[in-house]
Amino acid sequence: MYSVIKRELTDAWLGFFVWTGPNRPLAQAARQKGTENFAIIAAAALPWSTSVASSCALAFLIGFLTTVKPSAFFCSLKQPASMATLVLCLLALLGVLWAVEISWPERLRGLTPMGKLLGIPILIYCFSQSDRGQYVFYAFVASCTVLMLYSWVVLFWPGLSIHYKSDQPGVPVKNYIDQSQGFVFCSSALAAVTVESLRRRQRAIAVSAVLIAAALLANLAFVNVSRTALVYSPVLAALFAYRYLGRRKFWIACPFLLAVIAGLWVISPNLQRKVSAAFTEYRVPRTEQGTTSVGQRLELWNKSMEFFKTAPIIGHGTGSAKPLFVRDAGRQNSLSTGIIGNPHNQTLLFVIQWGFVGGLALYFMWTVHLLTFRGEGVVAWIGLVAVVQNILSSLFNSHLSDFYQGWLYVLAVGIAAGTIRKTANSQKKVCRA
Incomplete structure (x- = not known):
């Protein structure tokens, strides 16, 4: 199995640089595969590094120009x-x-x-010509999962953070707004993966997806979350319930969803602090509001x-x-x-x-x-x-x-x-x- 994967990767990366040869269709396919690899790497790098993601985007563009059929x-x-x-x-x-x-x-x-x-x-x-789009999604989810685990570590040992910010606990790189955006996106997408996997009786995938999604949501609730995420997360949850439960079951699920939100609010000092700060900043006198985010x-x-x-x-x-x-x-x-x-x-x-x-x-x-x-x-x-x-x-x-x-x-x-x-x-x- 390892040798097969190694051969596929070698062909993809070498083929990316092959411009001509006796088997031009094969070289074209290899270049296309190599180009797609840059999209995968860019997705994996996005939560961590702006420069790596930008470099991969440029490489993807170059690869696209070598494989594109204008018509x-x-x-x-x-x-x-x-x-x-x-x-x-x-x-x-x-x-x-x-x-x-x-x-x-x-x-x-x-x-x-x-x-x-x-x-x-x-x-x-x-x-639209490739069946490897799922790998880009997997790369991004895997990267966010590693970042989530790292986030828990730096919450208790801030000195291990790559970019330490005293006002952003549990955020090892970038900022808490970016981190929250990625975690909410992944958890929402994994919720659908869980449902679809259960329908296909792929229990291992369903269990893995629900565990990762729950861990990401727990990090948002108890480590750090942006106030913007607190606005769109309930909307995405309601949209998911409506899409996968249907209209009738959706209204039954709404009280349960509200109960979950209320329960997280009660047990999470992080959520209480974020929401309370927003209202506090809004009530600050007009002459002092410029010192607050709101x-x-x-x-x-x-x-x-x-x-x-x-x-x-x-x-x-x-x-x-x-x-x-x-x-x-x-x-x-x-x-x-x-x-x-x-x-x-x-x-x-x-x-x-x-x-x-x-x-x-x-x-x-x-x-x-x-x-x-x-x-x-x-x-x-x-x-x-x-x-x-x-x-x-x-x-x-x-x-x-x-x-x-x-x-x-x-x-x-x-x-x-x-x-x-x-x-x-x-x-x-x-x-x-």
């Missing part, structure tokens, strides 16, 4: 999930032209976060609406958000929020730069992606979780533009949509036969 790729771009993403990227590119009051470096910096969205149509194309968001949202009103149709142009906040801070001697480069709300970030047109394009993309995953099965559920989680978390952060959350969205949506397309094409071929 098939352009045909793939006609998919609604790809088209909606490209419309948003095109708007960001055109927005560079009317950002006349913004320097070119700032315009390019504003364009950079949107570049990752181009990965969605590329991933849809690649994984207060900063309130002021940033107010300023963002003022920026939007001055250019409501097409906005101030790509990359204009941070310069506008910096200029406003220079004119006013108010709270210290002007140096923050975005309003911590994805919709506001878009309407500042691209006005009403940008907000419409954003919600059009989200809607199309939601409809893409309205079907049954684990793959559709994983894609749906990624979209719903991103929409809700983007109410309080610019998560589509952020690195970790943005790439998680791109990987999940792109690979899930590609896998669904592959399944649909296979079913069409069977019907024709």
Whole structure:
């Protein structure tokens, strides 16, 4: 078994660098497999390292360019999930032209976060021809599981943390917002894996999935959790119950779900502290709110609406958000929020730069992606979780533009949509036969 795995990996990595040869179809297949390996490694590295994930993304792009069939790729771009993403990227590119009051470096910096969205149509194309999308998911879950175990260790021995932060206990790398995003995503996806495995009588997989999901949720409840996760987690739980229990059983399960949430609240000081802090910060006097997270968001949202009103149709142009906040801070001697480069709300970030047109394009993309995953099965559920989680978390952060959350969205949506397309094409071929 070990020799077979070793041979497959060797062929994949060597084949990635084979450009010509006597068996060109085999070399092409090997290059494609090697390209997919970079997506797997990127998913595994995402919870830990920004630089490794970025390097793998670049390598994946290079591999894609060596294996792509232009006619098939352009045909793939006609998919609604790809088209909606490209419309948003095109708007960001055109927005560079009317950002006349913004320097070119700032315009390019504003364009950079949107570049990752181009990965969605590329991933849809690649994984509509591959059956290895599940390995990307497995890699991400395994990586988050290791991070979860490490999180428990550094909770009791903070000195073992890679990046120690005294205000973020149990967070060995990155930050508690990223960590919570990954843990909730994995636990929600594993819940569906558990149900589907039980239906197929794959008990070992079902037990493993439920144990990992429970461990991830326990870490969120008792170690550290973001307040944004406390908003979208109950929504995902209710959506899961509705999807897998049906309408009638859903209403029966709701009281049980509320009882579980109440029980966790009672026994978890972590949850009590997080929720209480939010209400405490909201009640802080207006003159002192800038020193709190909630207060900063309130002021940033107010300023963002003022920026939007001055250019409501097409906005101030790509990359204009941070310069506008910096200029406003220079004119006013108010709270210290002007140096923050975005309003911590994805919709506001878009309407500042691209006005009403940008907000419409954003919600059009989200809607199309939601409809893409309205079907049954684990793959559709994983894609749906990624979209719903991103929409809700983007109410309080610019998560589509952020690195970790943005790439998680791109990987999940792109690979899930590609896998669904592959399944649909296979079913069409069977019907024709």
